[in-house]
Amino acid sequence: MQNAEVARLFDELADLLEIQGANAFRLRAYRNASRTIEGLTESIADLAAKGPSALTEIPGIGKELANKIVVIVETGELPQLEEAREKVPPGVVQMLRIPGIGPKKVAALFNELGVQTLDALKAAAQDGEVAKLKGFGKKTATIILEGLEQVEQAGNRVYLADARPLVDEILQSLRALDSVTQCSVAGSFRRSRETIGDVDVLATSTDSEEAMKTLAEHSLVEKVLASGSTKMRVRLSPVFDGQTKLEMDLRVVPDESYGAAMQYFTGSKEHNIVVRRRALDLGLSVNEYAVTRDGEYVCGRTEQEVYEAVGLPWIPPELRESRGEFELAEQGRLPALVELADMRGDLHMHTTATDGNASIQEMAEAAKARGLQYIAITDHSKRVTMANGLDADRLRAHWKAIDKVRGKISGIEILSGIECDILEDASMDLSDDVLAEADWVIAVLHYGLKQPREQINKRLLAAIENPHVSVIGHPSGRIISRRPGADISYGDVFKAAADHGVMMEINAHRSRLDLDEIHAAAAKDHGIPIVISTDAHSVHGFAEMENGICQARRAGLQKDDVANTRTFSRFQKLLRK
Ligand code: DGT
Ligand code: CA
Ligand code: CA
Numbered sequence: 001m002q003n004a005e006v007a008r009l010f011d012e013l014a015d016l017l018e019i020q021g022a023n024a025f026r027l028r029a030y031r032n033a034s035r036t037i038e039g040l041t042e043s044i045a046d047l048a049a050k051g052p053s054a055l056t057e058i059p060g061i062g063k064e065l066a067n068k069i070v071v072i073v074e075t076g077e078l079p080q081l082e083e084a085r086e087k088v089p090p091g092v093v094q095m096l097r098i099p100g101i102g103p104k105k106v107a108a109l110f111n112e113l114g115v116q117t118l119d120a121l122k123a124a125a126q127d128g129e130v131a132k133l134k135g136f137g138k139k140t141a142t143i144i145l146e147g148l149e150q151v152e153q154a155g156n157r158v159y160l161a162d163a164r165p166l167v168d169e170i171l172q173s174l175r176a177l178d179s180v181t182q183c184s185v186a187g188s189f190r191r192s193r194e195t196i197g198d199v200d201v202l203a204t205s206t207d208s209e210e211a212m213k214t215l216a217e218h219s220l221v222e223k224v225l226a227s228g229s230t231k232m233r234v235r236l237s238p239v240f241d242g243q244t245k246l247e248m249d250l251r252v253v254p255d256e257s258y259g260a261a262m263q264y265f266t267g268s269k270e271h272n273i274v275v276r277r278r279a280l281d282l283g284l285s286v287n288e289y290a291v292t293r294d295g296e297y298v299c300g301r302t303e304q305e306v307y308e309a310v311g312l313p314w315i316p317p318e319l320r321e322s323r324g325e326f327e328l329a330e331q332g333r334l335p336a337l338v339e340l341a342d343m344r345g346d347l348h349m350h351t352t353a354t355d356g357n358a359s360i361q362e363m364a365e366a367a368k369a370r371g372l373q374y375i376a377i378t379d380h381s382k383r384v385t386m387a388n389g390l391d392a393d394r395l396r397a398h399w400k401a402i403d404k405v406r407g408k409i410s411g412i413e414i415l416s417g418i419e420c421d422i423l424e425d426a427s428m429d430l431s432d433d434v435l436a437e438a439d440w441v442i443a444v445l446h447y448g449l450k451q452p453r454e455q456i457n458k459r460l461l462a463a464i465e466n467p468h469v470s471v472i473g474h475p476s477g478r479i480i481s482r483r484p485g486a487d488i489s490y491g492d493v494f495k496a497a498a499d500h501g502v503m504m505e506i507n508a509h510r511s512r513l514d515l516d517e518i519h520a521a522a523a524k525d526h527g528i529p530i531v532i533s534t535d536a537h538s539v540h541g542f543a544e545m546e547n548g549i550c551q552a553r554r555a556g557l558q559k560d561d562v563a564n565t566r567t568f569s570r571f572q573k574l575l576r577k
Contacts, residue, residue: 001073002165003037003044003540009072009081010034015096016084018103019110029065036060037069039357039538041366048073091117098147099483105140108133122148150482157195157481158246161510161547166220166236166246167199173218174250179207182258186265190317192550194480194513199236199248200265208252215250257289260300263307264288270322271315278310278326286310318553328556337553338562340546345564345571347376348419348442348473348505348533349541353398354379355387356537360405360414366539368412374568376415376440377402378473381429383421384446390418392434399437413568415439419473424448426455426462428469435468440575442473442505445486449477453487460488464496470575471531472497474507474514482511490519494526501576503563506532506555508548509541520555529563529574 014030036058037044047054052066061069072078085093088110095106095118112133115121121144124130131141167185174183180203184190187200205211208230215232216224222245225233230252235245253261264272265288279286284293290300291309299305304314312329316337319325328334349363350356358366360377367375379398380389390398399416406414417440421429424447428435435441443463445456463469475493476485497504504523507514512535515523520530532548534541552562559565563574 007034007038013081019107032060045073089116100143159510163196179210180205190266192318201250204255204258259302260290261288263303271320335556335558338559340549342559342565345374349536374413376417378417378419381420383429422459422463426459441470443469444473445477449486456486460493464502471503473505474512498526503529503531506548508534508544510547513551517554524561531563
């Protein structure tokens with residue numbers, strides 16, 4: 001069991017207990033344990049295997065927690081959690097996904113109004129019952145209605161990065177079979193979409209029954225939903241929030257159809273419509289089995305063949321959205337997309353000084369171990385009180401601590417940075433004389449995201465015009481499927497950024513991916529260097545880089561479009577004086 005999974009169970013337990021009105025001390029113990037476990041470098045399962053005493057050496061883990069961890073690691077479950085799940089209906093737990101309301105409010109809705117489903121909550125909010133509850137009011141009722149709309153829109157989609165470990169493990173099991181000759185994932189997963197509706201897997205095999213049986217009996221498969229001789233649909237174990245269950249299709253196809261099937265099931269639908277039209281113009285027909293002419297098989301063994309048949313080079317899956325990739329392909333101008341291995345720096349991360357859970361040195365060492373040549377330590381500024389944001393004095397002391405680490409560790413450059421809030425009135429959270437001392441300033445919107453477009457514009461432009469700002473971090477502030485981003489005039493912002501030499505970030509965190517692919521492509525067109533950074537809050541956070549790379553590839557970015565693929569000396573030339 002992975003640390004993140006164990007951590008998630010404690011978080012879920014805390015949420016359930018809070019809805020049941022458990023005391024704050026216990027809740028805090030579980031939530032702290034969750035954070036601690038998530039930030040551990042060692043595997044919690046390995047520690048647990050040595051017994052509870054190895055676990056109690058971890059700060060914040062007492063005897064009781066240690067015992068629970070052992071149970072979780074050994075059985076994959078926790079009786080207390082099962083019990084708590086029984087007392088709180090699933091619909092009530094779902095209410096926790098509504099942006100802007102926490103467990104206390106959910107508890108009040110459940111206990112005092114008796115609402116048990118999202119639909120019942122919606123009705124109660126519309127009827128004015130919610131507004132009448134103590135501590136709620138009209139404003140909260142409105143927040144709930146808006147939030148419900150977002151939850152509905154998000155549906156059961158899963159973040160790509162949450163799906164990845166499940167998909168990888170299942171593919172590995174299938175590929176390990178001698179009878180399976182090829183096996184790949186298609187669909188939105190292969191196109192690296194931000195979220196995945198379901199997973200589409202294709203295989204060729206000398207024994208399709210064995211492939212089906214292996215999937216049906218896989219430990220990550222909860223239920224077989226449908227099965228035929230070459231087709232199966234299953235539901236996987238819950239991911240990320242303990243609730244959303246990803247579904248997976250497996251199709252076993254003949255060798256001579258594998259390329260055609262991969263092309264067809266990779267999609268997107270919009271992309272495939274164009275491929276089919278091109279085929280028709282050439283007197284061909286394309287479906288998931290083959291490219292044919294007058295009913296006769298032409299090709300279909302590889303994707304390459306399918307594209308060649310319609311007069312095109314192979315198109316990278318990330319670009320298959322019918323947004324200009326056909327023109328590029330025809331002109332021989334398809335980009336050589338940036339790759340994870342191209343990355344040399346990571347310029348957005350947190351430490352224990354604010355809301356991270358590793359020290360400066362631990363972050364630097366972990367970055368170095370991942371092969372990075374430079375990093376920027378960018379803790380929060382004071383406005384973010386929830387994260388213990390830094391004022392000028394604490395920031396200067398933090399930079400001194402960074403200097404010390406710099407003296408102790410070689411082989412990696414460390415920039416003294418700050419993630420500075422752009423306040424609602426368009427001023428910066430720290431004064432110019434402080435910002436002037438930084439090597440790297442990320443300016444961000446955290447608060448007032450709902451302000452009108454003009455004010456958002458004013459804030460972003462003021463930050464860009466500030467001579468000390470290096471980059472705009474997670475520009476829109478959105479949280480995918482949870483919270484919309486600010487209303488931004490991207491054209492004005494990119495023009496100003498290009499004029500002033502300010503870079504733009506693709507925040508690689510799975511829930512942000514901000515800039516999105518559309519605006520990252522637009523920023524590139526303005527000649528703005530893009531920075532892909534992880535926003536790591538622990539040493540494990542560096543792994544999020546892969547998500548940022550996916551987003552950059554979907555935007556059609558090449559290595560040179562991304563500032564932190566450069567060597568440190570070349571990167572430094574991009575910095576404002
Ligand atoms: P998702 O699962 O919602 O994240 O998105 P996709 O793109 O994986 O969509 P999905 O799973 O419904 O289908 C996989 C691919 O199969 C899709 O991208 C294109 C192809 N496909 C599915 N249904 C149709 C269809 O009715 N017409 C065409 N042309 N292609 C389809
Ligand atoms: Ca799909
Ligand atoms: Ca599907």
